[in-house]
Amino acid sequence: MFQLLIVDDEAGVVDSLADTLPWADIGITAVFKAYSAPEALDIMRMNSIDILMTDIRMPGMNGLELLAHVRRDWKRMKCILLSGHAEFAYAQQAIRHEAHEYLLKPISDEDVLAKVAGLVDALRRETDERMTYQRVVKAFQEHxxxxxxxxxxxxxxxxxxxxxxxxxxxxxxxxxxxxxxxxxxxxxxxxxxxxxxxxxxxxxxxxxxxxxxxxxxxxxxxxxxxxxxxxxxxxxxxxxxxxxxxxxxxxxxxxxxxxxxxxxxxxxxxxxxxxxxxxxxxxxxxxxxxxxxxxxxxxxxxxxxxxxxxxxxxxxxxxxxxxxTERMPVHSLQRLYEPPLLVHLLESGDWERTQDKLEGIWDELNEKWAESQEHVMELFFSVYASYSSFAHKNGRQLADMIGPLLADVTGLTPCRSAASLRQWMFQSFALLQQCMENETRNDRESAVRRIQSFVQQHLVEDVSLQAIADHMYMHPVHVSRIYKLETGENISDYVLRLKMELAASLLADPSLKNYEVSLKLGYQNPNYFIKVFKKYYSVTPQEYRLKLESGS
CATH class of the missing domain: 3.30.70.270 (Reverse transcriptase/Diguanylate cyclase domain)
Known part of the structure; x- marks a missing residue:
């Protein structure tokens, strides 16, 4: 809840505004009154004021000078300037001193309440944002x-x-x-x-x-x-x-x-x-x-x-x-064990980074340990384990994804030399990637078929993007992207095409009036249906009927 200070050298204005308006209804719990700028400063030093409403023309310190003090010492306070003069110079100064409202006397009670209520809402938003930020900062500090x-x-x-x-x-x-x-x-x-x-x-x-x-x-x-x-x-x-x-x-x-x-x-x-x-x-x-x-x-x-x-x-x-330790003659393959590990990259589906990882490991092996059978074996078993783990987590045998020849390591043929290991490693990776992309494509095709089936069954009902997303148990944006990616057209275009094809079919029936066709298609406003139909076919429904009758 917030506190308001009203300042004016006309006591009647201050008392009327402070005592007669329903401030509590808009979230103001206390209203302070001041009849001069110095008195207002004393009140602000002793109380937590959220909104200041001040007249501009006052003897001694005027409202603009008071506002300058506020901007220096109470930066979060919201300010409304009241004036019986409409000179543009006052408005310019009010803007320069960051006044939030500038109102000309006389103003109605409704306008005063509306302006103050707007500032109360702004203060609430700022308080919520400040508290949220402080909670985030506190959580960050704790962690x-x-x-x-x-x-x-x-x-x-x-x-x-x-x-x-x-x-x-x-x-x-x-x-x-x-x-x-x-x-x-x-x-x-x-x-x-x-x-x-x-x-x-x-x-x-x-x-x-x-x-x-x-x-x-x-x-x-x-x-x-x-x-x-x-x-x-x-x-x-x-x-x-x-x-x-x-x-x-x-x-x-x-x-x-x-x-x-x-x-x-x-x-x-x-x-x-x-x-x-x-x-x-x-x-x-x-x-x-x-x-x-x-x-x-x-x-x-x-x-x-x-x-x-x-x-x-x-x-x-x-x-x-x-x-x-500097004189150690043998070292392990550094790139192989640097995070992110190969198995984690595979699980993330980031094929580009996985490719880079494999190439980096191979470059290190080829540069430093190409003649070391143990290092070649080390790399082979690590990569084979990562490929197998990835296949199993996708509910498949490795042989189903890369083929029985590459999955069969009887005799350890792939690791007999660095060159044979490289061929096996990258060939197997390419097949893994192709297999997963085919599955992803199949999943998208299946999703598109389900979307189209839903649209066809509910064409004259609710076929909004949200309704389709609810049916698919997906986010609307995801549904839209999948459909566009797979078909090249927007869902809305597909819905419109089906509706217009159905409209053309219904208009061929002379017993149906245009407004009846509109209702059958789910358009409650026949004029809107006519507009949509004309935009799609470049003719009105009636002109379309005439063309059918003339055989042209």
Missing amino acids: LPKLRGELLGDLLQGTVVSPQRLAQKLESLKVEIKEGERFALMLVRLEERFAELDFYSLSLMEYAVANMAEELFEDEFRLWSCKDIHGYLAFLVTAADGRSDDDGGAETDRGGESTESRIRFLASQLQLNVNRYLKGSVSVLIGRWGTFPQDVKPLYEDCLLSLRRSIGNQSGLLVYVSEE
């Missing part, structure tokens, strides 16, 4: 940690994000790291009694460990954390003042310790705090320094490798990643 974690998780898995898009995401999520900034990765694995907890209790413990890490590191470092796909807590660590140990450099903090030494010390304190306060054990692995964002995935994989090698099934360890 910020989760959204930040999801973005870091995607980067750890190798999701490719354009620099511009990544910068926008980092800014919106309030993550304090920029492209080119140095960082280190830290993995924390909860062990022993933590592994026995139920999901809810474990989530609480993970939250507590992450908070402990934030408190320990906050004076010297910034942490960006997430839970990775292996269940480890991953922290991207950046120095609060931009310092880092670059490849084992000797940058030091004010106490003479290297940045890396401080991270190691704080990590050890984290282990002690978890043991003391949460009665549990964690292993911590600290990775090497890298450059954001290009080194996120490689350094994460180095950390996982060191965790497997150096920690294994042991618990309570603190490990530092060494340089040995």
Whole structure:
């Protein structure tokens, strides 16, 4: 509910408007009265005024000057200017000061109520929009940690994000790291009694460990954390003042310790705090320094490798990643396991991106591992599994979609060489795509037949787009698009064509009058029927009858 302030140096005008009109009926709960601009300012400072109705010509401070104060200090207030003068200059000034209404005296009570009611409606809409926006902002703020974690998780898995898009995401999520900034990765694995907890209790413990890490590191470092796909807590660590140990450099903090030494010390304190306060054990692995964002995935994989090698099934360890990972002679196919995975692209039906994914995987294999039988086998089994999973989720056997020859892997012929794998992989993909597009086309053809059948059966009844959509259990826009895509014409054109063909047939019967034909076609207005018929056939129904009678 809203409050109104009426200002005029004529007391009779103020009292009449304030005391005699049914303000409550339009949502005004309180009406304040002022007989000068200074008095009005005092009232506005002491009360929450939503709508101001003021005269322009007043002694001392006039209404336009009062409006200037309102625009400076109460920007959301709605204003109506009253004046007994119709000079255009006043209207210009009112517009410049953003008055919402400009009314000339004398005005009727009905006009005053109508104008104020319009502003009340505008205030309600603004309030609803503001509350909706605030709810969205609050929900966004509440989900910020989760959204930040999801973005870091995607980067750890190798999701490719354009620099511009990544910068926008980092800014919106309030993550304090920029492209080119140095960082280190830290993995924390909860062990022993933590592994026995139920999901809810474990989530609480993970939250507590992450908070402990934030408190320990906050004076010297910034942490960006997430839970990775292996269940480890991953922290991207950046120095609060931009310092880092670059490849084992000797940058030091004010106490003479290297940045890396401080991270190691704080990590050890984290282990002690978890043991003391949460009665549990964690292993911590600290990775090497890298450059954001290009080194996120490689350094994460180095950390996982060191965790497997150096920690294994042991618990309570603190490990530092060494340089040995750079000398690994064999690596996995990176593009194969980068999100989105091949099986997910197939399920989405995005054939273009799926094609790009396959080509990217093949390029990597051909460039680096074409002579490695194991890598060729790895790719073959992964692709075959994705194709089979896709077929089964569509209720089909893979052999039904790509043919028995390509689906038969007896003897593993497709993976005997990189070249044979490539031929099998892309040939099978093309057949999968063709099969699904044929099914989609068949579904559209079936839908069109059902639409046409419904129209034919209900031609003289309700054949509106909404009625057809209700019958098809589809959205009207979707129905319209399917029909247009498959037939090349709009549903409305099809309905009109059938009606006009039926009209021509009925007009051939001399016993039926034109208005009777109109009613049989569902046109309640015979004049409208004549207009539609003439537009379609270029002759009126009567002229059409005459042509039939003359045989022309």
